[in-house]
Amino acid sequence: MRDTQEAVLAEMRRWGYRYVVTPTLERLDVLALGLDADVRRRLFKLMDADGSVLALVGERTVPVARLVAGSLRAAPLPMRLCYAGPVLTNDPGRFTRRREAYQVGAELVGASGPVADAEVIALAVRCLDAAGLRRYQVDVGHSEFFLGLLDGLALPADVKPGVRAALAQRDFVALEALLAATPLRSAEHELLLHFPALRGDAGILEAAGALVRNRRSERALEELARVHELLRAHGLGSSVSLDLGAIRDFDYYTGVIFEGYGPEVGRPLAQGGRYDGLLACFGRPAPATGFMIHLDLMGEVLRRSGVGRELTRLDAAVAWSSVGLSAALGLAGSLRMFGMRAVVDTEARRLAGALEWREALGAAHLLHVGGGRTVSWSPAAAPARIQRLPAEQVVARLAERGG
């Protein structure tokens, strides 16, 4: 998991995202400014000596927003930030009782519009690549498309919250019942009833565009078309689909939203989108978009598909006997200077014992330093062919092979 996290963070750095560290423990009243009741309820809470309630980090976008509005207040926008670490929640899920999960994410704060949206989506896709995922799919949608449909519905005001709730709960049986109770049928009705099926390539935008009759949804479709175009310019084509039926937290997201799915996993691996309202909660109004990757889920997928990274391999095991210790330490130092990974034994061993020790360590080469001027070298390719060479020559030969 650590390797996956490092690979993802390295990709984020290549895109100019700065790593930030956010607090693990934070006053609840501060976090509450940016979190809805449901998320707040799930936070682990404890009490400070002066009686104020503290919460453990339960998600990392709000702490980043707080950082941007707080200690980074003087820094110019837009700002590109990334983070990684555990999040702790008292998950009330009936089937998943995992309290600690690992997330790595990036936020682009202070930039609005399709160019910023496309950058973050393209970055998310490249991060999935960097993690080693071979097959995945990213669905891009827009929260305003649904809200426009809701506006466009000829519904009594008291029914609309019900429609919204039914959709948020992905309950299409209830949605159909609510819509059936209204006499007026519109294109918006039909679109809502087929919500889960509204996905595909750019064609879906035209199909939906022909049906909607409200400005809000039309604008969402225009933005999506532009983002889709930009994603192609980013070199992403086949892995990105458009999903007008994306259902997310419609109170939080204010624009383009997206999710990444891997093979044989029932939940999204990556989630993100535009949240232009959050920064204002902390006193520095700014548009923002970002995403995070669920590292635990990613690890499961990678393990299952056999991509799981091997344990970091050692290049050299340096053994020594009698008076060879100083020379062994010097030899390991030279190898490390050439970027190789070398371990020096903690006790003296004869060559035969050292060969076994190398096996146990899983190191490619064994170098045994005895009392003489030469080093016994058992190379990776032919462990039985032991050569005796001066130390400098061994270092040179290993460096040449690239470890």
Add this chain to the structure above:
Amino acid sequence: MISIAIPTGTLLEGSLDLLRRAGVADLAPEEIGRKLLVERDGIRVVLVKPADVPAYVDHGSADVGIAGKDQLWESSGSHYELLDLLFGECRLIVAVPDASPLGGPGTWPPSLRVGTKYGLATEQYLGRLGQRAEIVHLHGSVELAPLVGLVDAIVDLTQTGRTLRENRLRIVDEVGCSTARLIANQASLKTRTGAVQALVTRIREALG
């Protein structure tokens, strides 16, 4: 391959009948009951306990599933609820002993003791009414609890009302109505859209 989780118990026969009518899978109850997992014609059918259907679907071990709405009330999963399958109808009701002075909401004491297997649905129902209550979580023979004075009322599922009558209980309010539902995993809906939607369409057509 699309996999479908179907429930043991009262919904099994209706589920198999629907899958047969929709031309999805033709399975005899004995066959699936013996094997628990049958793969045929690109469809995998797994037989699980009614309360476990949401778990199989939420985790993606099954792409879709057939579950009673009563089970969905009790799960807070991330599945999509796509179709009302119109069978397995029953009601979640509030009942009190015949001899009890209590009637519907409004006649209840300031704090009501309620016994149920449906904790979440009961909590939401009482919350809507603004009724303070102590919920006693039971696992079976819920009808017994008010007769021995454990609780004032029960919230339980009933189809015909016969068990309630036999235990000298009367219905004072209805919490909700349950039928079998078709649910789908969120990722399956996104990554295998074509296959899942085709299945949904066939089942919708079979419903008439």
